[in-house]
Amino acid sequence: MNNIKSHFRYNKSQRNGVFFLLLIIVLLLITFFFFDFSSNTATDFSQNEIESFKKEQDSLLKIKLENSKPKIYPFNPNYITDFKGYQLGMSTEEIDRLLSFRKTGKFVNSIEEFKNVTKIRDSILNKISPYFKFPDWVTTKNNKPNNNFKQPIKQQIEEKDLNLVTAEDLIKIRGIGEKTATRILNYREKLQGFTYSDQLYEVYYLDKEVADKALEYYKILSKPTIKKININTALFKEVLAIVYVDYELTKKIFNYRDEVAEIQSLEELKKIDGFPLEKFDRISLYLVAE
Structure with a gap:
């Protein structure tokens, strides 16, 4: 019993310390219950930031969608292919009408004529017609309907x-x-x-x-005079300059030349692994084995 009491015996300074500690705790509890520490201003500011971020995100998304749309460049509508017509939004029937008309050797020379031939929908025509580009002589003719311009004929x-x-x-x-x-x-x-x-x-x-x-x-009424390159003495850049020879093929040719020491005939090039046989006649125009 005496041991238990000894734990609750405090001197004067200790009792004062306990008293002040309890006082501080009570004051903190009162402050917590009677004062509102929340801030509407902080919440409003955070909400404004979110709204601003959403607007910026929407703007960037709009720009991305706009840039992802296929761009249309000026073109002559007489040379629309199946694939090109599909990209422009034309139907199969509209494309076929244009191709059938072109097979007769005729050309459309105005937006109105294009519409009559293809029977294209106005919604698509209004979208693509600003990009139509006709030859200069057609434009001149359409701008001056009373002139005496004649379309060039074969005999001219x-x-x-x-x-x-x-x-x-x-x-x-x-x-x-x-x-x-x-x-x-x-x-x-x-x-x-x-x-x-x-x-x-x-x-x-x-x-x-x-x-x-x-x-x-x-x-071709006269064959050109082509300066041939000796494959056994040619420089790498000289062979690479040939239109039909790319970098990889040039490497293969020079590796083969190093292996055999000297190429006796251009026909040997056909033995090179991966050599484009369909281009041999073209490539041989510029080479000679001497």
């Missing part, structure tokens, strides 16, 4: 050597503008001249129908 285009034609000659072909004519001439220079007529189809962004039309008038 003089037949020439494809290796001698100029940009002025090429733009006489319907579908070939200044930029396309320049690409054709640049490619001809890179080839050192056209050896085969079908090399014209290799010009990028040149439609097959336009190339067909050009070959009706411009044919």
Whole structure:
């Protein structure tokens, strides 16, 4: 019993300490129950931040959706393909009507004529017609309905050597503008001249129908003089400069040359693993084994 009492015996300073501790606890409890520490201002500010974030997120999403939409660039509607028509939103029937009309050798030269031929829906026509780009002579004719302009006819285009034609000659072909004519001439220079007529189809962004039309008038009447490279002494960059040879094929050719020491005949190139046999005739135009 005495041991228990000893635990509850405090001196004066200890009793004062306990008293002040209890006083502090009571004051804190009273403060907690009678004062509101919540802040509406903080909540409102946080809500404003959330609203601002949502608006910014919606704005970024709208921009992303806008950028993801397929862009339409100016084009000649006469050369719409099945795939192009599908991308533009045309129906199969509308595309087929245009292709059937084009097979007759005719061209549409206005938005109204395009509508009559395809019977396209107004909603789609209004969407794509601002991007229609007709040749300059068509635009001039439509802007001046009373002039006496006549569409170029076949007899007005003089037949020439494809290796001698100029940009002025090429733009006489319907579908070939200044930029396309320049690409054709640049490619001809890179080839050192056209050896085969079908090399014209290799010009990028040149439609097959336009190339067909050009070959009706411009044919290969004289073979070009091509400077051949000795495959046994050629530099890597010289072989790589050949139009039909890429970097990987050049490496394979030089690895093979190192293995055999000397290439006796160009036919040996066909033995190289992965050599494009369908391009052998083209590649051999620029090489010789000596």
